[in-house]
Amino acid sequence: MKKLGILFAALAITVFVGCKNEKKDMDNTDGMNDSIQMDSATQQDQPKTVSVTMESKSGSTAQGEAYFSEENGMVTFEAKFSGLKPGTHAIHIHEKADCSAADGTSSGGHWNPTHAKHGKWGDAEGYHKGDIGNFEADSQGIGKVSMQTDEWCIGCGDENKDILGKAIIVHEGKDDFTTQPTGDAGGRISCGGIIK
Secondary structure, X not given: OHHHHHHHHHHHHHHHHHHHHHHHHHHHHHHHHHXXXXXXXXXXHOOEEEEEEEXXXXXXXXXXXXXXXXXXXXXXXXXXXXXXXXXXXXXXXXXXXXXXOOOOHHHOOEOOOOOOOOOOOOOOOOOOOOOOEEEEXXXXXXXXXXXXXXXXXXXXXXXXXXXXXXXXEEEOOOXXXXXXXXXXXXXXEEEEEEOO
């Protein structure tokens, strides 16, 4: 009987120690899950960015750099160009990140996933998602563009918002915001693919 009591006591101690170790292992696992969740949350908070090098097209000297960043659902677009003729130039996002043609036509038409008519950005009567608008080049041929929108995203996969796989095109002339479907902006003088 005494041996049986010792056996039960030993068994109880073994079970107790085993349960305690199992709880410690579970606590350690919980800590790992917390750090994994924190890491993914940290990654989501980091802004997404993409830089675009603009190359000259159609015999022009227009070139530059464009930069997109996305944070908290808002995309900021900034670009600086040189080698432009002084005056007003249109800038649009086009369908394909293909700048292989000498005249930039390999980039397709304006990016217009919602099949709206061409117009000025924000116009109640409609506009393409790629209708950025016009900007001025100074007497030195330098121009800058800057805007923010929640109508674009970088790599989100939403075909109505995702700018990856598209191209930025600078045109020779200004967008009249009326002529369909291009705004009568003239030749494509600079092109850059929006790719990661």
